[in-house]
Amino acid sequence: MSGLIGERGESGPSAAGELIDTPESWPVVGRAEHFEGRIVQVRTDRVRMPNGDTTEVVERDIVTHPGSVGVIGLDEQDRVLLIRQYRHPVGRMLWEPPAGLRDVDGEPPWRTAARELAEEAGYRAREWHTLVDVFTSPGMTNERVRVFLARGLSEIPEEEADFERIHEEAEMPVAWVPLDEAVAAVRRGHIHNPLAVMGILSVYAARETGYRDLRAPDAPEG
Structure with a gap:
């Protein structure tokens, strides 16, 4: 049965109008x-x-909060790139995508994401798309996150690296995980980072449509 759900639970294409968050x-x-x-x-x-x-x-x-970005890197073998990072507030080592704060004034979010992909994982990407936009916890914070899909990845040669990993980022392991295996880990409750969960499931859904409906990396944020 298709159709949107109205205020009293009734379904139908016009019950709730367009399904879009509005200011x-x-x-x-x-x-x-x-x-x-x-x-x-x-x-x-x-x-x-x-x-x-x-x-x-x-x-x-x-x-x-200034906002954040995340990057789901996907290679030609349908593997996603994940890093493992210590997160002190929850007392766990979490599998996550490369991610970071939107803390450079005027920097487009996809460029922030490219910088984080390079700094945290040591990769650059040839092709970028927007996967998903979310407010992480709208009942208490204005933090906004955009997660990108990066493809055509290549490792940055050591002599070209111009950054140093410190604190939680020091010695972070990088893993290439088959997408189906990553989806299964999410569904088993083994992966908890919200950017990883949203990004992995979004890539899985995008693959079902042949990646035809992806937005441009500089798509407007509604």
């Missing part, structure tokens, strides 16, 4: 700044929310 901004009547760190800031907004014929003011804690 919306409810009035903020007060704001308290709590913390400013190297990457994130924390504040509380007092938001006036409509409630029928009345309005209600509620508090919402917000973590502001």
